Amino acid sequence: MKASHIAVFAIVLVLVLFYEAEVSVAVTCSPTELSSCASAISSGTPPSSVCCAKLKEQKPCLCQYIKNPNLKQYVNSPNAKKVLSTCGVTIPKCN
Structure with missing residues (x-):
């Protein structure tokens, strides 16, 4: 293989691995x-x-939970x- 082909292959490999890493973070x-926050x-x-880590994750x-009528009261409560x-988690502005 020529050096240019190896370089292109390496770049493609890095991009694929990066893409796979991003997908797995969803x-x-x-x-x-x-x-753990109950x-x-x-x-x-x-x-x-553990609660704070889960909230950040x-x-x-949170917007999905706020829009759910069964969960809204818990997410919007003063204690929540x-x-x-x-935990340093800002309450999102939901549309």
Whole structure:
């Protein structure tokens, strides 16, 4: 193989690997992922580090949860807002 062919092959390989890495990072929106936050939201106790990590992971899903009539009351509750703030997760502006 010529050097130019090897370089092109290497670039294509890097792009494919990068694309695959991006695809695998996609978040699966599941409110059950936030079960570690249930006690903090219901009682107002400080959130655990696991809760904060899950909130940060599920942040792209928050608008979906807010728009769900069954979940809206929990996401918009004062305790939920306090937990989000404590974890450094900003409440998104949902359309």
